[in-house]
Amino acid sequence: MPGRIEPMTDFFTERLSTYDEHMLTDIEELPEAYAMVARLIPPDAQTLLDLGCGTGLELERVFELHPDILVTGIDLTQAMLDRLRGKFPGKELTLICGSYLGRDLGERIYDAAISFETMHHWTYAQKSTLYADIFKALKPRGRYVECDYMVDTQDEADRMFEEALRLRAEQGVPDGEFYHCDTPMTVDNQMRLFKEAGFASVETAFRRNGTAIIVCDKI
Numbered sequence: 001m002p003g004r005i006e007p008m009t010d011f012f013t014e015r016l017s018t019y020d021e022h023m024l025t026d027i028e029e030l031p032e033a034y035a036m037v038a039r040l041i042p043p044d045a046q047t048l049l050d051l052g053c054g055t056g057l058e059l060e061r062v063f064e065l066h067p068d069i070l071v072t073g074i075d076l077t078q079a080m081l082d083r084l085r086g087k088f089p090g091k092e093l094t095l096i097c098g099s100y101l102g103r104d105l106g107e108r109i110y111d112a113a114i115s116f117e118t119m120h121h122w123t124y125a126q127k128s129t130l131y132a133d134i135f136k137a138l139k140p141r142g143r144y145v146e147c148d149y150m151v152d153t154q155d156e157a158d159r160m161f162e163e164a165l166r167l168r169a170e171q172g173v174p175d176g177e178f179y180h181c182d183t184p185m186t187v188d189n190q191m192r193l194f195k196e197a198g199f200a201s202v203e204t205a206f207r208r209n210g211t212a213i214i215v216c217d218k219i
């Protein structure tokens with residue numbers, strides 16, 4: 001945990017020049033995880049929502065398998081979205097700069113939704129509302145695939161939440177402000193949240209080091 005936390009958009013904007021390389025080389029399991037998330041998108045999916053799409057690392061793999069899929073990407077950091085758009089000049093992308101939290105994601109619009117390494121900053125209550133919104137935004141039989149940093153024990157999760165609260169208080173960060181501070185949950189709690197949101201089938205497809213991929217089907 002860092003000694004000082006930064007606003008979310010500053011954190012990613014300042015690290016943009018080394019971001020892709022960091023994700024693909026410093027976290028050993030991520031290249032395989034990006035490829036797996038792309039494979040877990042149903043082959044007949046035509047519309048995809050990517051929450052916290054960043055510079056589009058997952059989309060590089062997605063477009064290899066689904067070249068014609070229509071993507072809506074949401075991200076808080078404009079610089080990350082600019083990098084993403086520059087990577088895919090021929091693609092029609094709907095990119096929204098803003099928070100996916102508290103946003104109306106629509107109803108029965110997408111065949112699939114994904115998120116990659118973006119959800120480990122939120123509380124149980126924030127995720128509970130967001131996952132219900134994702135569930136609603138998916139078409140019947142839609143699928144949500146989440147790849148994220150998750151921990152094994154509740155003790156570890158509790159320690160990180162407490163430290164995040166301490167840092168926010170120490171720096172006087174107002175409630176509701178998006179700061180970069182890792183508060184991962186356990187795989188069990190994540191699975192509980194997805195089931196509470198209404199997903200009929202919730203399966204862990206990948207678990208290595210701190211990374212897990214969970215597949216949630218609406219059915």
Ligand SMILES: C[S@@+](CC[C@H](N)C(=O)[O-])C[C@H]1O[C@@H](n2cnc3c(N)ncnc32)[C@H](O)[C@@H]1O
Pocket residue numbers: 008009012023051052053054055056057058074075076077080098099100101115116117118178
């Ligand atoms: C670690 S990066 C992951 C980016 C991309 N998915 C990837 O795997 O390379 C986390 C991203 O989530 C975005 N993000 C964080 N909080 C967000 C929020 N509330 N709404 C939308 N995007 C958010 C950040 O701006 C950042 O681009």
